[in-house]
Amino acid sequence: MTTSRITAVECLDIRFPTSRELLGSDAMNPDPDYSAAYVIISTDAPDQATGHGFAFTIGRGNEVQTAAISALRPYLVGRRLEPALADLGAVWRDLVHDSQLRWLGPEKGVIHMAVSAVINALWDLKAKRAGLPLWQLLARMPPEELVKLIDFRYLTDALTPAEALDILTKNVPTRGEREQILIAEGYPAYTTTPGWLGYDDDKLRRLCRAAVDDGFAQIKLKVGADLEDDLRRLRIAREVCGPSIRIAVDANQRWDISQAIAWIEALAPYDPWWVEEPTSPDDVLGHGAIARAVAPIAIATGEHVQNRIVFKQLLQLDALSYLQLDAARVGGVNENIAILLLAAKFGVPVCPHAGGVGLCELVQHLSMFDFVAVSATMENRTIEYVDHLHEHFTDPVITRGGRYMAPTAPGFSATIAPHVLSAYAYPHGAAWKSHE
Amino acid sequence: MTTSRITAVECLDIRFPTSRELLGSDAMNPDPDYSAAYVIISTDAPDQATGHGFAFTIGRGNEVQTAAISALRPYLVGRRLEPALADLGAVWRDLVHDSQLRWLGPEKGVIHMAVSAVINALWDLKAKRAGLPLWQLLARMPPEELVKLIDFRYLTDALTPAEALDILTKNVPTRGEREQILIAEGYPAYTTTPGWLGYDDDKLRRLCRAAVDDGFAQIKLKVGADLEDDLRRLRIAREVCGPSIRIAVDANQRWDISQAIAWIEALAPYDPWWVEEPTSPDDVLGHGAIARAVAPIAIATGEHVQNRIVFKQLLQLDALSYLQLDAARVGGVNENIAILLLAAKFGVPVCPHAGGVGLCELVQHLSMFDFVAVSATMENRTIEYVDHLHEHFTDPVITRGGRYMAPTAPGFSATIAPHVLSAYAYPHGAAWKSHE
Numbered sequence: 001m002t003t004s005r006i007t008a009v010e011c012l013d014i015r016f017p018t019s020r021e022l023l024g025s026d027a028m029n030p031d032p033d034y035s036a037a038y039v040i041i042s043t044d045a046p047d048q049a050t051g052h053g054f055a056f057t058i059g060r061g062n063e064v065q066t067a068a069i070s071a072l073r074p075y076l077v078g079r080r081l082e083p084a085l086a087d088l089g090a091v092w093r094d095l096v097h098d099s100q101l102r103w104l105g106p107e108k109g110v111i112h113m114a115v116s117a118v119i120n121a122l123w124d125l126k127a128k129r130a131g132l133p134l135w136q137l138l139a140r141m142p143p144e145e146l147v148k149l150i151d152f153r154y155l156t157d158a159l160t161p162a163e164a165l166d167i168l169t170k171n172v173p174t175r176g177e178r179e180q181i182l183i184a185e186g187y188p189a190y191t192t193t194p195g196w197l198g199y200d201d202d203k204l205r206r207l208c209r210a211a212v213d214d215g216f217a218q219i220k221l222k223v224g225a226d227l228e229d230d231l232r233r234l235r236i237a238r239e240v241c242g243p244s245i246r247i248a249v250d251a252n253q254r255w256d257i258s259q260a261i262a263w264i265e266a267l268a269p270y271d272p273w274w275v276e277e278p279t280s281p282d283d284v285l286g287h288g289a290i291a292r293a294v295a296p297i298a299i300a301t302g303e304h305v306q307n308r309i310v311f312k313q314l315l316q317l318d319a320l321s322y323l324q325l326d327a328a329r330v331g332g333v334n335e336n337i338a339i340l341l342l343a344a345k346f347g348v349p350v351c352p353h354a355g356g357v358g359l360c361e362l363v364q365h366l367s368m369f370d371f372v373a374v375s376a377t378m379e380n381r382t383i384e385y386v387d388h389l390h391e392h393f394t395d396p397v398i399t400r401g402g403r404y405m406a407p408t409a410p411g412f413s414a415t416i417a418p419h420v421l422s423a424y425a426y427p428h429g430a431a432w433k434s435h436e
Numbered sequence: 437m438t439t440s441r442i443t444a445v446e447c448l449d450i451r452f453p454t455s456r457e458l459l460g461s462d463a464m465n466p467d468p469d470y471s472a473a474y475v476i477i478s479t480d481a482p483d484q485a486t487g488h489g490f491a492f493t494i495g496r497g498n499e500v501q502t503a504a505i506s507a508l509r510p511y512l513v514g515r516r517l518e519p520a521l522a523d524l525g526a527v528w529r530d531l532v533h534d535s536q537l538r539w540l541g542p543e544k545g546v547i548h549m550a551v552s553a554v555i556n557a558l559w560d561l562k563a564k565r566a567g568l569p570l571w572q573l574l575a576r577m578p579p580e581e582l583v584k585l586i587d588f589r590y591l592t593d594a595l596t597p598a599e600a601l602d603i604l605t606k607n608v609p610t611r612g613e614r615e616q617i618l619i620a621e622g623y624p625a626y627t628t629t630p631g632w633l634g635y636d637d638d639k640l641r642r643l644c645r646a647a648v649d650d651g652f653a654q655i656k657l658k659v660g661a662d663l664e665d666d667l668r669r670l671r672i673a674r675e676v677c678g679p680s681i682r683i684a685v686d687a688n689q690r691w692d693i694s695q696a697i698a699w700i701e702a703l704a705p706y707d708p709w710w711v712e713e714p715t716s717p718d719d720v721l722g723h724g725a726i727a728r729a730v731a732p733i734a735i736a737t738g739e740h741v742q743n744r745i746v747f748k749q750l751l752q753l754d755a756l757s758y759l760q761l762d763a764a765r766v767g768g769v770n771e772n773i774a775i776l777l778l779a780a781k782f783g784v785p786v787c788p789h790a791g792g793v794g795l796c797e798l799v800q801h802l803s804m805f806d807f808v809a810v811s812a813t814m815e816n817r818t819i820e821y822v823d824h825l826h827e828h829f830t831d832p833v834i835t836r837g838g839r840y841m842a843p844t845a846p847g848f849s850a851t852i853a854p855h856v857l858s859a860y861a862y863p864h865g866a867a868w869k870s871h872e
Contacts (some may be wrong), residue, residue, distance in 0.1 A: 005570060012840065025779045026831045028535060028538070029539075030535055030538075031535065031536075032535070032536060032539075033536070056730065057536070057539050057540060058535075058536050058539045059536040060507065060534065060536035060537050061504075061507050061536060061540045062539060063503060063507065063540070064500065064503045064504045064507050064547065065540065067499060067500045067503040068497075068500045071496065071497050071499065071500050092800050095830070098496065099464060099465050099466055099467065099468070099494075100465075100467075100468060100469070100493075100494050100495040100496035100497060101496050102464070103465075103468075103493050103494045103497070103499045104493060104497045104500060104501065104545060104546050104549075105545050106689070106716075106717070106740060107716075107718070108544050108718070108742065109540060109541050109544045109545020109546055109547060109548070110500065110504065110540050110545055110546040110547060111497065111546060113501065126559055153692065153716075154692060154716040154718075154722070155692075156692045156693070156694070157693040157694065157722065157725070168829060194484060201610075216698065226461065247593060253542070256589065256590060256592045256593065257593040258592070258593065276554065278744050279590060280542075280543075280589075280590040281542070282544070282590075282742070282743065282745040282746055283590060283748075283749065284720060284721070285720070285746050285749045285752055286590070286593065286749075286752070289593070306544065306718070307718065307720040309716050309719050310718055312719075313720065313721045313722075314717065317721070355469070362831070372636075
């Protein structure tokens with residue numbers, strides 16, 4: 001009997017020059033270059049499958065993220081493959097609780113995003129070897145195995161392993177029905193494409209119209225740089241979309257507490273579906289204070305929430321109406337399963353953050369798993385959609401009529417085409433050389 | 437008239453093989469190799485002074501920290517020196533709010549510790565050029581200038597610029613008296629030297645005795661790995677020290693909330709002066725719950741608190757009886773001034789975290805500044821002291837009778853001797869080569 005091992009963990013600095021067109025511009029991020037610290041895990045198994053994952057950054061510093069992923073390499077190279085993939089909870093704990101590396105976080109920032117990239121790559125590999133898209137692999141796992149993936153340290157005052165098991169177990173008999181619904185109908189999406197701050201009013205108007213025509217029931221606008229601009233842009237969006245389309249707004253952490261409350265009250269006449277990232281992602285008390293002051297206007301956050309411990313507190317404080325997990329900021333699939341279970345326990349809908357590069361590709365799997373196995377509902381749930389950079393992926397997201405179609409290819413949809421990896425390698429790829 | 441500029445930002449990976457003797461062993465960190473991602477800022481000014489600073493890590497990953505510091509280099513090299521040193525608040529904002537780098541935090545983990553290293557090096561340079569130890573430089577600055585150093589974003593619900601100015605201004609008339617007290621008497625210290633988990637009972641007994649003989653009024657013991665061990669070690673320490681020496685304990689984030697409460701209640705008969713890091717540094721609600729449950733036993737935390745925003749919430753929740761700022765985890769001197777002012781506003785004593793490598797050297801300046809200009813008292817204040825690695829510094833701390841003597845050399849006491857930098861360079865310095 002042969003034993004397969006992990007033979008290599010390649011880490012690439014990939015950057016897309018998105019700032020040239022002001023894609024992704026908001027009140028805090030005027031000119032991002034969407035980037036990936038990209039991981040390819042190779043093995044000596046006969047199937048020659050590779051696992052792909054990445055940490056998403058917005059340009060400068062992607063080399064720091066790459067260095068952090070490389071620091072995890074000794075935990076993986078040489079490791080026996082089958083036991084690792086059979087117990088990704090143990091791998092997660094090894095990576096997160098390394099007693100020296102944890103000083104760099106703990107469980108936050110660059111080092112935690114590195115864990116995310118590596119763990120997600122292992123899930124991609126596991127799903128490819130199982131011949132299933134990740135959402136389906138997860139949605140068919142026994143509840144006991146799913147619970148074993150979670151590190152409950154610092155969670156037990158809000159969610160115990162027994163409670164997690166209960167949530168998962170009660171949905172098992174009806175998992176099959178929901179799988180079929182997903183395959184037939186997909187999952188609701190909303191689009192942020194119209195709303196970047198760098199776009200002029202004509203472009204905003206045109207893109208709002210296109211979003212409605214494409215069947216989206218919700219759009220999102222960036223706000224927070226200038227109140228008069230925000231009011232004008234919301235008025236335009238509301239005119240074009242009509243009263244029945246949901247319009248969410250996103251302040252990208254721009255405000256202090258009292259400023260947030262005043263600004264949100266000024267936007268209230270335009271009926272924002274939610275107000276996203278009103279203040280620092282670290283300020284759980286601040287989010288609670290804002291949520292109480294502006295109720296019933298809904299508060300959402302999550303793309304910069306560093307880990308399950310901060311999400312736990314936001315839920316304990318009733319500070320969120322929508323939880324926006326990110327696939328690649330917290331510790332990958334394992335920690336996101338914990339976050340989905342926390343949200344289910346507290347009855348808060350999860351509406352993942354996406355966009356960037358590859359984030360739509362990843363989060364669709366998490367929301368679909370949530371629908372089949374965790375929350376068991378799509379009510380008030382929707383996944384962010386932004387229409388750029390999908391062409392670089394070998395298994396890009398497919399949206400139709402404002403919905404994500406369920407992925408069918410095996411894996412986590414994380415694979416960027418090899419010619420793209422070479423063209424956008426920073427700083428020597430062709431895409432960067434041509435602008436030197 | 438000539439203009440001086442910053443000409444180089446050198447960044448070195450320096451590691452001390454402390455794990456060989458179990459220095460620094462605790463419930464979460466069994467074998468740290470105390471390390472510094474070390475920065476030297478050079479200029480073309482005629483005085484040829486250099487600014488030294490560092491991020492402290494515990495070994496693996498120090499290369500990631502070094503990469504993060506290098507990512508800040510473009511903000512500094514070529515910058516005009518005098519305007520930069522005259523407005524370090526502006527430099528801080530440039531570094532922290534770089535719109536792309538901030539994605540790696542924001543304001544936490546590796547990228548924020550990199551800001552700390554660079555900002556502290558600039559303060560070292562400024563103090564050297566002024567011919568003053570940093571504490572004295574800060575303690576003589578006008579309140580208006582100190583307030584300008586602070587980024588009040590996300591703070592104004594707890595501390596406004598006007599409140600900060602009031603706190604500083606009311607102490608101005610008596611600053612001189614307190615400078616003289618410091619120079620004459622120094623500042624209280626406590627020692628963690630006896631308490632590492634890796635030490636056997638005889639060594640614990642011997643080091644407790646030595647601490648009392650050296651004049652320390654407080655010691656600290658690591659706990660949290662095994663309750664029976666903790667009780668035995670506390671009993672030994674209490675026997676040796678007698679009832680009047682304060683014995684603090686430190687769990688290094690080991691517990692969940694209910695576990696923390698039960699464990700602390702079990703330790704209560706030994707009268708712990710404070711219980712440090714009972715749970716995750718990210719769990720402000722958890723700290724609040726523990727503090728309420730175990731009152732009047734005091735809770736302390738801070739060495740892993742990522743920034744002023746989390747400290748703000750701990751204070752708002754009345755979750756801390758002692759605030760343990762770290763000189764090199766949050767964004768350096770500027771952010772620590774904000775934290776000292778927050779603590780003063782809420783009436784909580786600051787007892788800095790130290791030890792590691794060079795942390796004692798740094799924090800003494802912050803506490804002494806606090807005494808002269810911010811809290812204006814030493815009551816219930818004490819600085820951690822650990823007796824290793826000081827010999828590598830050109831201006832090491834001096835303790836006498838359990839007190840830190842006020843530093844007199846110009847600068848921030850951050851300079852490691854050049855021969856040490858070469859001997860402990862990782863992985864090719866002599867100290868590492870000899871153990872290859």
